[in-house]
Amino acid sequence: MQITLIVSYHANHADHHNHIYHPDFRGKFSIKNVVPALLPHLAYDNLDVADGQAASNHLERLLCRPEELTERECADLRAQLCAYCEHDTAVMVELWRVLEQVAPTSA
Numbered sequence: 824m825q826i827t828l829i830v831s832y833h834a835n836h837a838d839h840h841n842h843i844y845h846p847d848f849r850g851k852f853s854i855k856n857v858v859p860a861l862l863p864h865l866a867y868d869n870l871d872v873a874d875g876q877a878a879s880n881h882l883e884r885l886l887c888r889p890e891e892l893t894e895r896e897c898a899d900l901r902a903q904l905c906a907y908c909e910h911d912t913a914v915m916v917e918l919w920r921v922l923e924q925v926a927p928t929s930a
Contacts, residue, residue, distance in 0.1 A: 843925055858914055861921050865914050872907040 847860035855874060859866050867873040872881060884891065885900050892900065 843922065854911075854914065854918075857918065862914065862917050865910070865917060867907075867910065870907055870910060871903040875911075878904060878907050 845857075845860040848856050855867070872878050881900055881904060885897060885904070889897060
């Protein structure tokens, strides 16, 4: 895996900040760009609800306009949202593990 550690020093501060970058981020750092680059096996492609905006829209519909949905649709939507949240949490845990491995330890 090609990860570059970038250390940036700020002229007005004595401390520094570490950042990582992978070419597949393509200049973006959202989870949807980071995950395929660092954790391709955890991509969101196989989920019915595959992004935060869709999850928010579905949750709003489920909570604020449930009369638009049948009981079965409500149950299915709940299950899809739970699957998305579970996956999102697993991704964040694995991302943390990757970052811990590549981050330098503090003295």
